[in-house]
Amino acid sequence: MMNSVFFDHATIDRWISEDAPLLDLTSHMLEVGQQSATIEFVIRHDGIVACTEEVQRILTHCGATTQSLIASGSTVTAGDVLLCAEGPAHAILRAWKVGQNLLEYACGVARTSSKMRAEIAKHNPHIALLTTRKHAPGLRGIALKATLSAGALPHRLGLSETILIFPQHIALLGGWDQLKQMLTKKKPGFAEKKIVIEAESVEQAYQAIEAGADVIQFDKVDPNQLQQWVSVLRADWPSGVFLAAGGINVNNVGQYAQTGVDGLVTSSLHYAAPADIGVRIQPK
Template sequence: MTISFGDGVLDALIADDVPYGDLTTRLLGIGAQPGRMTFSARGPMVAAAVEDAARLLERAGCAVARTASSGESLAAGAPILTAEAPAAALHRGWKMAQLMVEAASGIATATRAIVEAARAADPNAAVAGTRKAMPGAKALSMAALVAGGAVPHRLGLSETVLVFAEHRAFLGGEPPAETVARLKRGAPEKKIVVEVGSVAEGVDWAAAGADVIQTEKFAFDAVADLAARLKAAELPAIIAAAGGIAAATAGAYVAAGARVIVTSAPYAAKPLDVAVRIVPA
């Protein structure tokens, strides 16, 4: 799965940073001089948004050669890309391209740590990122999440069925089995996910036919209890543990019985430094 920016988005990023030209470069009179710009990892990172940063630089007027790809683990000092162009084009694309890679690589690196922790407990475990990304930064966040080895939990309200207590409050006490049956009639190709607040509630909804039981901020022992009860009752629903789970706890949740880790923690990751060097060609 690859998530990329359209050319219009990249052009808008350039225009946001250079709305009326680069005043400093113009006043110095250096815009036509040929130059070379290199990006490299200042520290270890999982690279992300590299392809989109390269395309942004191309839209700014640079010729770009990539030496790394999104999803690749890089050591400190590893090269990421090289751009050649007149100085005006290099300065036009420099900062936006750098910020894209830095922000996305921070998210991807945090995501990779969670994925590795979860799969150390179970190689088949999955990590899914919530839709709680920074408003306006969903595409970059999702691209970084995928580069880190996770999948989007839901990209928005339009493509998944996830029933919260806030939905059930309007159902007037409808039995869970009737609710699940209605949902499956309405969208037979979709998995029915139900978020629960207790073990008993999870068992009830699994018995009603829900495909996934999402546990919100459960303790490890509560997830283990739910897993044991589902197994004893021969209920096939899988458990998705949610609640901002980070690398330090992901393995324990998987060991307790969660098949999926649902988290928004990577979106708060600090951007990772990309070293940029610009010199005359």
């Protein structure tokens, strides 16, 4: 079961209370809340499952009991029931839309992640598909689990875990010479970390190598141009690691997979089209 991303109880309850902070007014007016009911979440197309475990927890927190569940990371076909639960109707109805919204986002991200990985594998199965921290605030855990469920990996989960030097940092330091001086001084203290430096040209890549980079991340470089640069750079720097970032999506990932880089960094997965999830609720 793919359930490695941690969501605390407060997060689950916050999702629920965002949609129904006090009561479900419609169910209260219709007086249907106390009868027993079942709910099924059905996917209407082929795809990859993500975040069914969190939907199970939503249902549990609302007072329902899950009867069956397809684990995150599983491949499914149109018509499959991702999760089935039963309980008092007030619990089912309160969890309904929160669970559906979560599945539509997460399964949509997982489905697109799977498509991108498949396209990469056609050219080089050893290239990593890496996701960024560029998404709407509050989505990190969900986006991470969705991409992990389809085999993508995080490039960077936050500022605290990696060293990634952008042109903005170099400008604040005063230039490449100052960067080299700083890395010469400070790099031994971060021996367990890789120094990643962003470059927008082959000239900047050589400056980054001279400054002490372990990894060069190219930003928004045309794939044909990038392929030429990586070929030249690898001849001069055989131990180097190269990443491509900026504008990589499901439509052009195959082109970037042929450039010779070691990993493809993308934010596009976080904005994938949602999955089509239907919901069936019936009296029990």
